Amino acid sequence: MIKKSLITASVLSIFALICAALLGVVNFFTSPVIKAHEEENIKKSISLVCPLYDSNTMDITTNEDSKAKTTYLVSSKETEELLYVIYIVDATGYASTIEMMISVDKDYKITGYKVLSSAETKGDIKSHDFNMIGSNNLDSFDTLAGSTYSSKAVKKCFKLALSYAKEEFEGGQK
Amino acid sequence: MEKYLVIKGPYLRSADITKRNTSTIMRDVLIALLPSIAFAIYKNVVLVLINGIYSSIYHAIYPIITLILAPLTSLICEAISLWVMKKRGIKTFKDLVEELKVSYGIFPGLFIVLISPTYIPLWVLLVSVAVGEVVGKMLFGGFGQNIFNPALVGRAFMAFTFSSHLGDAYLTSYELTIDAYSAATPLTSYAKAGAASIDIVNNYGGMFNLLIGNYPGALGETSTIAILIGAIYLIIKDVIDWRIPVVYLGTMFFITMIIGFIMGQGLWFPLFQILTGGVAFGAVFMATEPVTSPKTHLGRIMYALLLGELTVLFRLVGNMPEGVATSIVTMNIVGLMINKYVTKLRVEDKLTKKNCYGLVIFLVFFVLLFVYDVVMGVK
Amino acid sequence: MKDNFLKGFFKENPLFTMLLGCCPALAVTTTVENAIGMTLAFTFVVVLSNLFISLININEKIKELIQPVRIAVYIVIIATLVTVVEMLMEAYFPSLYSSLGVFISLITVNCIVLGRAEAYASKNKPLNSIVDGLSMGLGYGMAIIMIAFLREVLGAGSITIWGSAKLSLIPVFNFLRIEPISFFVSSPGAFLVLGLILGVIQAINNKKVLKNKNKRQSKKEVK
Numbered sequence: 118m119i120k121k122s123l124i125t126a127s128v129l130s131i132f133a134l135i136c137a138a139l140l141g142v143v144n145f146f147t148s149p150v151i152k153a154h155e156e157e158n159i160k161k162s163i164s165l166v167c168p169l170y171d172s173n174t175m176d177i178t179t180n181e182d183s184k185a186k187t188t189y190l191v192s193s194k195e196t197e198e199l200l201y202v203i204y205i206v207d208a209t210g211y212a213s214t215i216e217m218m219i220s221v222d223k224d225y226k227i228t229g230y231k232v233l234s235s236a237e238t239k240g241d242i243k244s245h246d247f248n249m250i251g252s253n254n255l256d257s258f259d260t261l262a263g264s265t266y267s268s269k270a271v272k273k274c275f276k277l278a279l280s281y282a283k284e285e286f287e288g289g290q291k
Numbered sequence: 292m293e294k295y296l297v298i299k300g301p302y303l304r305s306a307d308i309t310k311r312n313t314s315t316i317m318r319d320v321l322i323a324l325l326p327s328i329a330f331a332i333y334k335n336v337v338l339v340l341i342n343g344i345y346s347s348i349y350h351a352i353y354p355i356i357t358l359i360l361a362p363l364t365s366l367i368c369e370a371i372s373l374w375v376m377k378k379r380g381i382k383t384f385k386d387l388v389e390e391l392k393v394s395y396g397i398f399p400g401l402f403i404v405l406i407s408p409t410y411i412p413l414w415v416l417l418v419s420v421a422v423g424e425v426v427g428k429m430l431f432g433g434f435g436q437n438i439f440n441p442a443l444v445g446r447a448f449m450a451f452t453f454s455s456h457l458g459d460a461y462l463t464s465y466e467l468t469i470d471a472y473s474a475a476t477p478l479t480s481y482a483k484a485g486a487a488s489i490d491i492v493n494n495y496g497g498m499f500n501l502l503i504g505n506y507p508g509a510l511g512e513t514s515t516i517a518i519l520i521g522a523i524y525l526i527i528k529d530v531i532d533w534r535i536p537v538v539y540l541g542t543m544f545f546i547t548m549i550i551g552f553i554m555g556q557g558l559w560f561p562l563f564q565i566l567t568g569g570v571a572f573g574a575v576f577m578a579t580e581p582v583t584s585p586k587t588h589l590g591r592i593m594y595a596l597l598l599g600e601l602t603v604l605f606r607l608v609g610n611m612p613e614g615v616a617t618s619i620v621t622m623n624i625v626g627l628m629i630n631k632y633v634t635k636l637r638v639e640d641k642l643t644k645k646n647c648y649g650l651v652i653f654l655v656f657f658v659l660l661f662v663y664d665v666v667m668g669v670k
Numbered sequence: 671m672k673d674n675f676l677k678g679f680f681k682e683n684p685l686f687t688m689l690l691g692c693c694p695a696l697a698v699t700t701t702v703e704n705a706i707g708m709t710l711a712f713t714f715v716v717v718l719s720n721l722f723i724s725l726i727n728i729n730e731k732i733k734e735l736i737q738p739v740r741i742a743v744y745i746v747i748i749a750t751l752v753t754v755v756e757m758l759m760e761a762y763f764p765s766l767y768s769s770l771g772v773f774i775s776l777i778t779v780n781c782i783v784l785g786r787a788e789a790y791a792s793k794n795k796p797l798n799s800i801v802d803g804l805s806m807g808l809g810y811g812m813a814i815i816m817i818a819f820l821r822e823v824l825g826a827g828s829i830t831i832w833g834s835a836k837l838s839l840i841p842v843f844n845f846l847r848i849e850p851i852s853f854f855v856s857s858p859g860a861f862l863v864l865g866l867i868l869g870v871i872q873a874i875n876n877k878k879v880l881k882n883k884n885k886r887q888s889k890k891e892v893k
Contacts, residue, residue, distance in 0.1 A: 129739050129746075136750035143754050150761035376873070414848045426862070430869065452853035 163189060166220040166229035167201050175200065185281050201228065202286070204278040210270035217271065219278035226253045227275065249275055316581070317395050319530045323521030324576070327405065328358065330514040334505055335409050354510055357404050357416055364417050365400025365424045366391070372429040394434040399424045402442030402576065405511030406569050406616065407449060408460035415456050419449040439623045440583050446616045461507045476508050477501070477567040478612040487551075489559050498559065501566040512572035522575040531579040534588060535595045539574040540565050542599025546661065550607070550668040570602065573615035583623045590626075590633035593653060598622050600660045607668035674801050678809030684782045685813035686871050691782045694773045695814050696860040703830040705818035707766040709811025711759065711774055713804065715751045716783050720791040720803035722747050727792045744787045745778070752778045765833075782806060820863050825854030 159177060164170045170191065180188040183204070191201040200223065207216040216233040227250055232243045247268075248259035255276060260268040335354040345351040373381060373390055381387050400420045407416060423445020431437040450457065461476050477495050484491060492498055495506040504514025512518070525531045544561045551560030565571070578584060578598055585594050598618055605614025632649040639646055684690045694712075698704045723744060727733045736743050756774045759767045767774070777783065786806055791799040822829060827850035829837040843849060853859045 124735065125738050128735050129742055132743050132746050136746050139750055140753055140757075143757050147757040147761035151757075154761070154764050414846075418848075418851070448853070452851055 159189065162218060162231070162233075163191065163203060163220070165231050166203060166218050167191065168229060170201075180285075183281065183285060185277070188281075199223065199286075202282055204281055205233070206274045206277045206281075208270040208273040208277070210267040215267065215270045215274065217274040217278075219275060221278060221282040224253065225279065225282055226251055227279070230275070232271070247271060247275075253279070255279075313393070316530050317398070319525060319528050320398070320576070323525045323530075324401070324405070324511075326517035326520045327511040327514060327572070330504060330517040331358075331405070331409075331511045334513065335510065338505075354409050357407075357409075357411070357413065357510070358401075360413070361404035361416055361420050362397035362400040364420045365398075365403075366396040368421050368424040369394060369396030369429065372425055373433070376429070396424070399428060399441040399445060403445045403449075406442070406446050406509050406572060406577075408457050409510045410460040410462070411449075411453075412456055412460070415449065415453045419445040419453075422448045435582055437582060438627065439620055440577055440580050443577060443616045443620045443623075447620050450611065450613065450616065461509070476612065477506060477563070478606070481563075482612040487554055487556050487560060489557070492559055492563055498562060498566070501563070506567075508567070509569060509572075512569040515566050515571045518571045518575055525575070525579075531575070531581075532588070532591055534591045535579045535584060535598075536571075536574040538592050538595035539578055539598050539602075540570065542596050543570060543602055546600065546603045546664050546668075549665055550603075553665070553669050564603075564606070568606075568613055569615040573602075573619055574598075577615070577619050578622075583626060585626050585630045585633065587630070587633045587637060589636070590629045593629050593633070594622060594626055596657060597625060597660070600657070600664055603664045603668060604660065607664070671798075671801060674798060675805045678802075678805030678807075679812060680809075682806075683809045683813055684785075684806055685810055686868065689868075690785060691780050691810060692864070694776060694780065695810075695817060696857060696864065698770055698773050699814050699818035699821055699860060700855050701769075701822050701826070701830045702815060702818045703766070703832055704769055705811070705814045706832065707759075707763070707770055708773065708814060709807065711755045711770075712777055712780070712783075712810060713807025714755055715748065715777050716786060716807045717800055717803035718751050719744070719748045719783055719787055720799040721796055723787045723791040724794060724796045724799035728796065733792075740792070741784075741788075744784060748783050748787070749778045782810060817860070817863050817867065820867075821854045821859060824851055825856075825859060826850050826852075 160170075160172055163177065164172075174194050175191050176194050178190050178192070180190050180202075185204040185206050187205040189203040190199060191203065192199045201220050203218060203220045205216065205218050207214050209215075214234075217230055218233055219230045220228045222228050229250060230247070245261045246259065247261075248257050249255075255272060258272055258275065261271075331354065336352055339345055339351050349356075370387060370391055373394070374387060381390055400423075403420050403423055404416065407419070423441045423443075426448075427439055427441035427444030428434070428437045431439075477491060480491050480494070481487070492501065495501060500506060502515050504516065506513060522531075522536060526533045543565050547561040547564040548558070551557070554560070569577075578595065585591050601618035601621060602614045605617050606612065609617075611617075636642075636646055636649070642650075678684070682688065685692070685695055694708060698708045726736065726743070752775060755777075756767075759770075759774065786802060790802050794802070819829065823839060827839045827843050829839070831837070840850075851859075854863065
């Protein structure tokens, strides 16, 4: 009885081993391609929010300690000085969660932003200009007429990004 | 041996009343609709023509065109689907005409056009009519076998699919010139306003005007007076049961009154809620539809109580200003259950321990929904 | 052989006659491109899993050995194939991968694949199993492409075949003065379209059955 189940178990594990080996081989070939794709995607979206981003002179690293969902640090290759911090933050709007990518420079000014995902029913918040570029506070925020809740959520995203930046890099750490 | 005979609704005991059949019921419904249709034409065509503000004559008489085309489309869809599906052995054209006479294909189209915005684009209206007629009625087996009210299936399809077309379509060209309307209908104004205030009623000409119905809204459902005339006619003719409209409107009035008191508003708030939107029309013509509403008195009261609660829920808590169509379609599903349960109760003829669970569940659900309505409805 | 290949399209179509694999059929059919991608991934998996499983079962001794754990073995094989497809797609077709999303991994638990493995491949020769897999995969693909075509044309007014090979029907819609009905791209629209197609197929089948019955009856009468 025990012998029988042992045989069964070993048959199953042989199959599992063969399959795992096969997966390992495929992974060996595909993983560099996948990684390259991911990096390219990050670079593409960063260049959208940081108009001055240049892949030849700047490096991208991720900050795992940050409070935000995802944080990218853009620093200069030569001096290793931190130039931009890019946050991906989200807030709840009228009918969906709005996810935004916001880039903050060393003077805590917003250099660019992009609404990554939203399924709001009214108004085109993806292309609306919220008048926040170059600003370091929320005074200049321009509400999108007709969609109060969506605008509130966008405003909250900016607030979060600015507060994270000030919190995490205040006190000369930068 | 068959103990009970299962046949399709609406039922009529022809032994009690002579010279009455489904045909006369439908004729009475049509007569009861006449005041509403007349008022709709007065408000949307005659008033516009008198005031002389319209871009073209086509635009001015557009409501009449929709009033003719929608029932016609519905009838044509019915004929085509009857012919394609070969229901009940239709073989020749003569059979088809005979079948059309007893399947009342114009009603879904007529009801949809009466509960739709006045200036809805024609193709949107006709697509919705076709969907309501074919998907809501014919695919279930035709007249008397539909689970959902076909007109409301079409209307709900319109509301969820073409929501971008509905907003501005409510206003006639004359009403577009009135500044006081902050949004298309009183209900959208209320949904948009941050807090409840009696200004909403005043902007639309006061409570009496809401009763008369001279404010922007769907084609046939603005005038509560006209609908009431139709309702009284139907109740006298014993076509509809008075319990459904009275309990439905009563429940809505009661809940919104409590919500209004909590918000510190007067009696205008519940009145505003039952005078605007399609509540009166829905309560009189839609909720009482003989095929889809429960068949017993107790069942009808249970049905109407839940209807009132659901309408308040969809209006004040959901993100659409209207709630009548959605709540009646939802209750059509529950209606089947209520029907089954109440019939069982009636056959057993007394409340035993076993069969009172249904009532207990109903009461618990009712109270929970009631509390939820009141808590969430307060702005 | 020919019958074996054709059965997956009409007689034993996994989606239309057996209603298997409804979940991806409703979820990924928003564009024709997605449906084509799903078809390719699905056909790849079902053909190879059929092949391997029939190869395993060809040897009586191995067949006996794996008998108690055969479902686990099948699932391991299918899961491996699906993961391979997922990796390849993520590496070489990233946009398709992101639009199909989790439904690639869900092929693993798609009842059609396991069903063919248990019902057909374990009892038949490798070559027949491959044909069976091809037939099932392409039959399923035909079904979901049909749904996707209707949904995309009605709901978005376009036909996306692959990448930028896209045919826009918006001019036709404009000419008719109507707009695409976005309802059909949403999930309730998928249910409606699938239901209508099933209804039409059922109606055709009923008609055939009725005809056969009449024929038989008239033959009897003649006798």
